[in-house]
Amino acid sequence: MRRNLFLYLTLACFFGLIAIFVVDGYLGVYDTLYVTSGEYEQKIEPDFWLRQDYSWSTGVNWGEKVFLQYEVANHQFSGYSADIEASVWRGQEKVSDLGTQSVSIDPFAKAEAEWLVDTAELLPNPPEQSYQYSIIIKRGEIERKIIVSINPISYPPKPEIVPPR
Amino acid sequence: MKIEYILFGFGILLCLAGIGYLAAEYVKYLSEAGKLVSLLLTVGMFGFLGKYFEELGW
Numbered sequence: 226m227r228r229n230l231f232l233y234l235t236l237a238c239f240f241g242l243i244a245i246f247v248v249d250g251y252l253g254v255y256d257t258l259y260v261t262s263g264e265y266e267q268k269i270e271p272d273f274w275l276r277q278d279y280s281w282s283t284g285v286n287w288g289e290k291v292f293l294q295y296e297v298a299n300h301q302f303s304g305y306s307a308d309i310e311a312s313v314w315r316g317q318e319k320v321s322d323l324g325t326q327s328v329s330i331d332p333f334a335k336a337e338a339e340w341l342v343d344t345a346e347l348l349p350n351p352p353e354q355s356y357q358y359s360i361i362i363k364r365g366e367i368e369r370k371i372i373v374s375i376n377p378i379s380y381p382p383k384p385e386i387v388p389p390r
Numbered sequence: 391m392k393i394e395y396i397l398f399g400f401g402i403l404l405c406l407a408g409i410g411y412l413a414a415e416y417v418k419y420l421s422e423a424g425k426l427v428s429l430l431l432t433v434g435m436f437g438f439l440g441k442y443f444e445e446l447g448w
Contacts, residue, residue, distance in 0.1 A: 228445035231438045238435035242428055246416050249424035275419060 252300050256364065259294040260371060269369075280359070280370035287351055287375050291342040293323075295362055295369075299330040306330065307364050309338045313347065314359040320347060323360070344375045352377045 255271040262285040269281050285291050299305040311323035328336040347358060355376050362369040417425060 228442060231442035231445060235435055235438040235442060238431045238438060241431045242435065245424055245428050245431065246420070249420050250416075253421075 254305055255298045255300065256367070256369070257296045257298070258362070258369060258371070259292075259296070261292040261294075262373070263289055274369060280372050282372045282374070284374040284376055285344055287344050287348060287378055289344055291344070291360075291373055293340045293342065293360065293362075293371075295338045295340075296335055297328060297330060297337075297364065298335045300333060302332050304329065304331055310363045311338075311340045312361055312363075313342060314361055315357075320358065342373070344373075348375060 256274075257271060258269040258281070260267045260269065260281070260283050262283050267281075267283060273279065273281070283291070293311065295309060295311075297305075297307070297309070306327070306329040308325055308327050310325040313320045313323065323340040323342065326338040328338060330336045342360060348356060352375065355374050358373050358375065360371040360373060362371075417428065420428060
């Protein structure tokens, strides 16, 4: 009887451990970023930023727009509020502010913030080479970085006009 | 016969190493409170398992 009790307690501790892994992994504030450039939508899952302090890279043709959708999921028993700020940088210099949005999220709810980056505004003239810009999204102390390569448009070569003789 | 036991032992060691590695990977992403509770549960689990084997007469 006493022997079985120890076995049950061992099993209870084991299942408790599994439960901690599942519940602790679920609880918290998680952000998912959707980057749409051209016809492609890329989904950047929260675990991408957890693994390492990476930056996400994407490319867009000059003249097109990059649409950013930032989703914050509050998996906590209390509410969550934050200011989400997005800006475009080149090198160490801020090029433009995309705007700041305040979000207040109820427990176990989601909120979204959206921004649009117009490449023609960043580079008014069509570039002859590729340019890279960083889009930095700040939520409190958390920073997400997306590197956008603006590619020149490659038109087919125009046929030469031969002057009439 | 002996070689079989050596292979069993090797297999069990590999299993334990794999479980240990996975647990270490999981623990990295746990909160501080989660780590503490996990540690207590692990200590409890091995403690009760030890008592169970003790009762068995090992």
